[in-house]
Amino acid sequence: MASFVQDLWESIFTPGPTPTLLIATNVTFAVLQVVLAGLLIATYSVHFVVLSVLSGGLWAAINWFANELKVHQKQEEEKERRAQAAARQAVSSEDSETEVEGAAASSTSLKKEPPAPEVAVVATDVEAVKSTGELKHRVVSEEALSQGTKSSVSTEDEWERVSENEDGKSR
Structure with missing residues (x-):
């Protein structure tokens, strides 16, 4: 329990939804629903039904948003992995432009995603510049x-x- 509280405290300062923060959020909303149900039974007030519906909607929206962020992060990691693979392939081959375009076309035809950005090959040969003047x-x-x-x-x-x-x- 102490490690969970410590992880929860650290996850507050970590960007994005962390598993510890999601667990704490879900437990908090579940307890809120129980409290609202108890108050509904005790008072028979319509207000607690409305509050329960609003709380449930917010709970579902938070979980939906966290799942969408996970999907987006996975897509970004996949794009980065493909770009790195294409860059390695371009550097290792002589005719890099043709192979990079072919690799991009084959990967887009399988998953029907937008094509990966073209990777520029950077020359590693550097020419020395001759100095023309003297330093005083x-x-x-x-x-x-x-x-x-x-x-x-x-x-x-x-x-x-x-x-x-x-x-x-x-x-």
């Missing part, structure tokens, strides 16, 4: 080294020079 290193003074900077010119001085150059161009 700044001269570092001893004063700048003691302050922990790499340049004796401050950023403010550089901005002032840029501003002066722009002023000169506009004249």
